[in-house]
Amino acid sequence: MNRRTFLAAATAAGLALPLRPLWAQPASATDWRVRESEGFDAIAFLGPLSGRDLYRRYYAADADAFAAKLPADIRTDIVALWQEAEPAVGLFWPSLTTFLSGIPLTSIDAVIAALADPERTVRPSYQASSYWDADNWAWFAKTAPRIRRVFEAMRAADFSGFRKARTGELGPRIGEVQRALAGYDVIKWQRKLTGRTFDPAIDIYLLQFSKPHGVKVQGQAFLQAADYDVATTVRIAAHEMLHPPVPMDGPVAKAALATLGKDPLITRIVREHDPKWGYTTLEGLLNEDMCEALDQMISEALGVARNPADRWRKADDGMHVLAAGLYGLLRQDGWAEKGGSIEAWLGAATRAGRLAPAVLHPAAARVLERPADALWPVPKPTD
Missing domain, CATH: 3.30.2010 (Zincin-like)
Incomplete structure (x- = not known):
């Protein structure tokens, strides 16, 4: 499963409301x-309960307080489920939401009920969605009884009351x-x-x-x-809302992936970046980074954008070089002004050789404001 998650900036926790753009x-x-949604919150809380630093930096006290109410075998299995999920479907709790989100999840009871008979309650909407993947479903269906036991234990520990006290x-x-x-x-x-x-x-x-x-x-x-x-x-x-930006199993995406698969830098990023960020396949990275290039342009048009060089230097250890390159090429083409079919644009860019390193890397370098031969890893600041 190509993880469709967006890691928000650490400064996003403020409550200030931006002014409506003049246009x-x-x-x-x-x-x-x-x-x-209490149900989605119960699923998301599996992140803090996993013990991973990515989540404990926000919820360590909450996780410690609630984990003490869970049986030891459940705490152990949450960690095991995360480890098993990553190579199979990606980050555990975001992947669960993809499977289960076709049904109302107003409560933790709804999550438990769905997991009791996933073939009947979960599969129809998931299979009809753009996210259907037979291998991913096989993993989820096999694992659903274990996942259900986790949520039953959370219900018995009064997750509903725990969440209400905090929200x-x-x-x-x-x-x-x-x-x-x-x-x-x-x-x-x-x-x-x-x-x-x-x-x-x-x-x-x-x-x-x-x-x-x-x-x-x-x-x-x-x-x-x-x-x-x-x-x-x-x-x-x-x-x-952009995922997937183009049909990832279509000829245009396949042609782009074939070109990017020959790029030593892009393939190195896929292979060597920290897997906690997701995007562990070239297809997943192209899916994500095309969306990032487009969302940057939308955010600029709406007056809520971050500086692109700062954004892509800080996000996910600076791994989204491809996003910066695609954004740079789209800006060269005046895409925000004229728009059109992004699938047609990607096909034309691939055929014209614009996704090759000789063109893509300089485009990314101009956006990222660093040399084309030092795009990733991001150079550490010197004193």
């Missing part, structure tokens, strides 16, 4: 729908985010820069335990931390 139009193509009342925050998003027409820009159709509705689930991820799930929906500022929400939406 935003009253009639928006985007219908924002903001809500919460407080999310209603005011939901309303605040809903109102602030009204001026940001993400769907209009996604349609323009991809040439694809998008449903107007975007569903956002505000969670307590999801940092540092923003996760795309089935449909036009994603998960994010409740205390992220609205600029971060817009950036996550601009990114997550």
